[in-house]
Amino acid sequence: MEEVLRIENLKQHFISGKRLFSKGYTVKAVNGVSFSLNRGETLGLVGESGCGKSTLGRTILKLFEPTEGAIIFEGKDITSLNSKEMRPLRKEMQIVFQDPMESLNQRHTIGMILEEPFIIHGVGSAKERKDWVLELLDKVGLPRTSVNRYPHEFSGGQRQRIGIARAIALKPKLLICDESVSALDVSVQAQIINLLLKLQTEMNLAIIFISHDLSVVKQVSDNVAVMYFGEIVEYGSALEVYNNPQNDYTKKLLSAIPITHPSQRNK
DSSP: OOEEEEEEEEEEEEEESOBTTBOOEEEEEEEEEEEEEETTOEEEEEOOTTSSHHHHHHHHTTSSOOSEEEEEETTEEOTTOOHHHHHHHHTTEEEEOSOHHHHSOTTSOHHHHHHHHHHHTTOSOHHHHHHHHHHHHHHTTOOGGGGGSOGGGSOHHHHHHHHHHHHHTTOOSEEEEESTTTTSOHHHHHHHHHHHHHHHHHHTOEEEEEESOHHHHHHHOSEEEEEETTEEEEEEEHHHHHHSOOSHHHHHHHHTSOOOSGGGOOO
16 A cells, blocks of 8 residues: 555654743653554544644644654655745645634635635636535535635534535645544534545545544544553554553543443443
8 A cells, every 4th residue: 555654753842831040841742653654544543632642643744843753745754844845745734623613714705715725826727716616515515505605604514524625625645634523513423424434535535533532533543543641552453452452541541432322331
């Protein structure tokens, strides 16, 4: 299989509490993480809040400059690239955020929001861009009349569909979903997950699915990485990690998954 992403000993450290007479202290948000991801695969990145999984996702996209380590995208080391050098690669690497209401411009119509990636990267004529926006709405299951409406006129699930449409507009090879279904109702979660899986099949996307919900990660992931205090403490196929966890922290996370069937519950 074609490797899209390889992370080697990646570290992201922040200085916190720095004041006039204090040097502060180092927060090791990501501390020596390594893994690889192929086209068409999904890596589930799980852990409790504050473990560093979202910081890892943003560091991979170089929204944060890494402290140490290497980010290899399609065989090219992008770790030291500046913002100008990263710009052509932005269309290949996209992110879907947790709260679409915060990530969508409330003053822009959906048509303007979805056309923006094409304009920024200078892709297509005005007519082509309008046609592509309509095709994107079709892909994510929204009516074409949505182009003239604003984000506040949609439900949470519909807004997340818009966020996904924007992310896939330029046909990326890597998609990072940062808690992208955690704010949604369970039934809507299932719809968004099915949409992501459908798009992955159609576009052969490599996906990093970041979540604290292990039951959701199990549904979508080929491999699972469990993070704890900035480090990956367990890595393996979803089947191995869920059926035969090796790390004590992983076992605790799995034991916290609610059992839905009454006959299988115990005290």
